Amino acid sequence: MSALSIKRLLIFSLGLLIWFAPTPIGLTPQAWHLFAIFITTIGFVIVDALPIFVASIIALSIAVFTQTLTPKEAFSGFSESFILLIVVAFLLAKGVINSGLGKRVAFMIIKRFGSSTLGLAYSTMLTDILIAPAFPSNTARSGILFPILNALCIDSNSKVEDGTHKKIGSFLMFSSMAGLTLSSSLWLTAMAANPTGVAIAKKMGVNIDYGMWVLGAIFPVLVLFILIPLVLYIIFPPQIKKTPNAPIIAKRELEKMGKFSKNEWIMSIIFISILFLWIMSEAWGLDKTIVALFGLAMLMVSNIFTLNNLKEEGGALEILVWFAILYTLSVYLGKFGFMAWLGEIIAGGVGGQSWQMVYLILVVAYVLIHYFFVSQTAHMLALFSIFLEVGIRFGVDGELMALMLLYATNFNAILTPQGSSANVIYIGSGYITPNEVYKFGGIITLLNTFIFLTIGTVWILWVI
């Protein structure tokens, strides 16, 4: 039997064990069975026994065959607006490349920062952090960053198709994906769940304003901004580190490209319009996915993205299917009471400890529970109020507890491939595998948690 078959059999047996284990008190058998399916699916992906797509469709089939979910429930994720947003953003990115605009912007970045791979990583992360306060969705932000980054990788001759993606592409993509956890933590307005969390805290008597949020985050974010690319540089290194000639080549290529082409103009206008409408979407009550879809239509009407291009983008379907399925499983784990049950168990376990221990356990548990969640907002909505209440009950300062949990909602986003919708687009590109996210995303989450819990806590207690 091959090593792969053994791995598959092992995970499957573990899944069966969990399924047939006695249902814990306080849970319905249905919730427990769904948990068994979910954890087994994740197990398959972590040990690389099945691709995330295959593991997901098997999981959904089993969930329906065993009547853990009805077919209607099973397919509900496919019509989620934010999941479709990822799919459309993925297609828009191809338009940026097709039009030549991606090439131009990529060469402009290389010309300026391209002499080292590390320099490129820092510059893309910094861009993200700077645009984030005006951009209340890390998914949408990934939709803006990804196409440029993708062009950057392609024009640095690091492509998935020919197996050269590890040259610089995988490293850059991972840095940018990790960078999103920082940009979302730093600004109250950088992620949809942030203001919602603040509103929930307010109802519980804990007031957090914009200044306090940024002030609390700025120092740990700064430290992590410096550390993350360095750590990735060691654990997930690019094959090519120095590219002294790249800026010279980029300069030459830019000269060769000459003036903006018609397609670049059209693409720029569409891209900037989408960007603008995404930023205004909350204020104007626009649906981000519809904005993106209309942008895609305009790209197709102007032949920048064609039907033939679309026919090659099976990867977008792949994203849609596995992400919708994992999202659905997680949503029903919540609906069946599993999340609340888990939260209560952890909350119940911290009684009698010092406030520091309570704080530590709650934050670490909150981060690790993200293994069960697909999308950050769902996690925050399910558990933030329970954890905050328990923290306050056992003596933790309300503002500290609330801030740290809300930061954690962002800095744990890279724990799993499905942990944030922003991750999905990077993984869809093929530069990063789901398995690598479990490994290196886990390490970065550990780093984030460590820095926020140590330096961050001291800093917050000092400034607020």
Next chain:
Amino acid sequence: MSALSIKRLLIFSLGLLIWFAPTPIGLTPQAWHLFAIFITTIGFVIVDALPIFVASIIALSIAVFTQTLTPKEAFSGFSESFILLIVVAFLLAKGVINSGLGKRVAFMIIKRFGSSTLGLAYSTMLTDILIAPAFPSNTARSGILFPILNALCIDSNSKVEDGTHKKIGSFLMFSSMAGLTLSSSLWLTAMAANPTGVAIAKKMGVNIDYGMWVLGAIFPVLVLFILIPLVLYIIFPPQIKKTPNAPIIAKRELEKMGKFSKNEWIMSIIFISILFLWIMSEAWGLDKTIVALFGLAMLMVSNIFTLNNLKEEGGALEILVWFAILYTLSVYLGKFGFMAWLGEIIAGGVGGQSWQMVYLILVVAYVLIHYFFVSQTAHMLALFSIFLEVGIRFGVDGELMALMLLYATNFNAILTPQGSSANVIYIGSGYITPNEVYKFGGIITLLNTFIFLTIGTVWILWVI
């Protein structure tokens, strides 16, 4: 200005005219606006001014921008089980080809019937008619027929990729798609809407049993079975008509292929299992889409259909998007009261006529209204009882009226690309364009209606 731009501008202006025309009495502005969007979308496709995919995403964007639909309503079609079934069936078809099984079955058919294109068309249509009584879903049946037909086209060197699809492929695909209207009309159990319709009729005092259904349909279906390939042979001819060498080549190729390979065995087992479970799905309460999804997972686990194959199947995403969108628009036309309003207008207009005229008008109107419907079942559910009641009220025999309307539910299915979910998979292959369905599907629907209304009516009145 190019001819294309003029066409686009024209249809768009027409759409605006309808939008801003006074809302008819009995309709809400919302229903009227959705109708304007829907009819404009179809207009774009009919005159070939926009691909069906682009027209659909523009339609959905405008529906949401104008607040005719909420985003939640707009995306609801994406989680419809029967739409996802088409997508998965489309992918399964690739597995049949990849495994080599499609090639073998195709050569077996060519060896037997392959000396003329017409012979191939008749043999595939006959296969459909023979398996239909045990197969209560024409969508699922298309999922079985399509992969074999697809392999048949490819192995007859008629492919979409190299522009040779018109050689024999387009004609064969169209014949098979048209054949589905007959197989579904002939058997009470060949389509989900049929027994539902019979149940509705029964509640209204009209009893139709299995024998009566088949007896009523058998003669017009037989006539149309002979006529349809001949008519298509004239209006939508294959470029290659006689292939005297094909059976000889097929025989040689079959000998070359030798025994069943391992992949062919696996594919056969999976294919037959899916077939069996689809047939049993009603009885055993299985969801057809989940069955197909699990089959796909098994194909992927056994590497017959790989992730790299999937990445090339953007066509499946294309199908999902336009079909889900048109379905959603049609569903909300129904929910907003447009369908019932239209039905009432027609019903109200037939008073004072002879029963023959009432019958004629009702059937023709029922067929033509299918332009507004996506999926046959929705059409039947929305209008069958209204039309039947009006027919009986004005003197038409209840059994005749009920039978003819229920047959029409099937024989009008080829009127538009979205008229039946079974059409979608054929169009997704690229052998047939949506525009061709509007043209030649319209003609076939006319032929179906004519034969059923003349020969069929006389026949039914004689036998029942």
